[in-house]
Amino acid sequence: MITTSVAVIIGLVFGEIFKPGAGIDVSSLSSMFSNEFETKGDLPGFWDTIKGVIPENPIKALVEGNILQIIFFSLFFGFGISSLETKKKTFIVNTFTYITDALIFIIMKVMYIAPIGVFALMADATGTFGYEILKKIVYLFLIYVLALIIHNFGFYSLNIKLFSSMSLKKFWSSMYKPQLVALSTASSMATLPVNMETCEQDLGVSKQTSSFVLPLGATINMDGNAIYYSLAACFFAQMFNIDLGPSQYIAIMFTATIGSIGQAGVPGPTLLVVAVLLAANIPVVGLPILFGVDRIFDMLRTAVNITGDASCAVIVDKLRESEELSAANEE
Secondary structure, three states, rough: HHHHHHHHHHHHHHHHHOOOOOOOOOOHHHHHOOOOOOOOOOOHHHHHEEEHHHOOOOOHHHHHHHHHHHHHHHHHHHHHHHOOOOHHHHHHHHHHHHHHHHHHHHHHHHHHHHHHHHHHHHHHHHHHHHOHHHHHHHHHHHHHHHHHHHHHHHHOOOOOOOOHOOOHHHHHHHHHHHHHHHHHHHHHHHHHHHHHHHHHHOOOHHHHHHHHHHHHHHHOOOHHHHHHHHHHHHHHHHHHOOOOOHHHHHHHHHHHEEEEEEEOOEEEEEOHHHHHHHHOOOOOOOOOHOOOOOHHHHHHHHHHHHHHHHHHHHHHHHHHHHHHHHHHHOO
């Protein structure tokens, strides 16, 4: 959670410094895409945002797509489920699992024809805006790469240096194999076996630690995604000339952090960007222009994600060894 929060902040800082979405003429953008969220951008105050997190009606929040209220209700609903007896809890969890599987099946079927739609959207965008929109996407990509480099080689290296005894040279020289697999598959789950093998055989992490930390990290530790969510939010806010206030930054940080934890470790368009944009009242009408190049972003963020998992495994293993040594000395 801490590393993900840092990743979100890095994305926001880079987005505000380099302003990748500034200077785009969006006068005809709403006519190209759905105008369902055309009115977004009327920003509430800080306390209005805090009060707005608590839903008056959870069903209404679902219908209106109020992401913060949905997350708030889901958290407390999850706490309620966890308090039930095992039989009831298992039934409810299994029911939601089946519903999720059915929805994923529908989405995957739709995604078969999605490339045709994405191609049409990109062609329309290029025809409307010329190469200006493509240059902005390339600029966004370069900023994203820079943010990933800072987080990957800067923040992770600092953590390893401070909280473990492993040399940075050994760590980075050992990580090339899982990173190559991550780049080629764009899937944290597909990279998991290679990452576990590298941590255990090359980095000396115990099997006990790697078998717990790495599968968990492949599911919830998505720092590369968190940077992407926050940077994309800045990109579209600047595209629509929306000045983000403190309440919107808080909404972006909260939703991007939770969203990256809930993101599946498989390749595909990060539709959770929609949740981040809606939480900050940023129009989502332009989001499809990123779907055409999402695979390139996905490859890079996956490499960062699995590197973060490995660094956590190294640190946790060191802490475990220290605790065991301390316990042995006390005996």
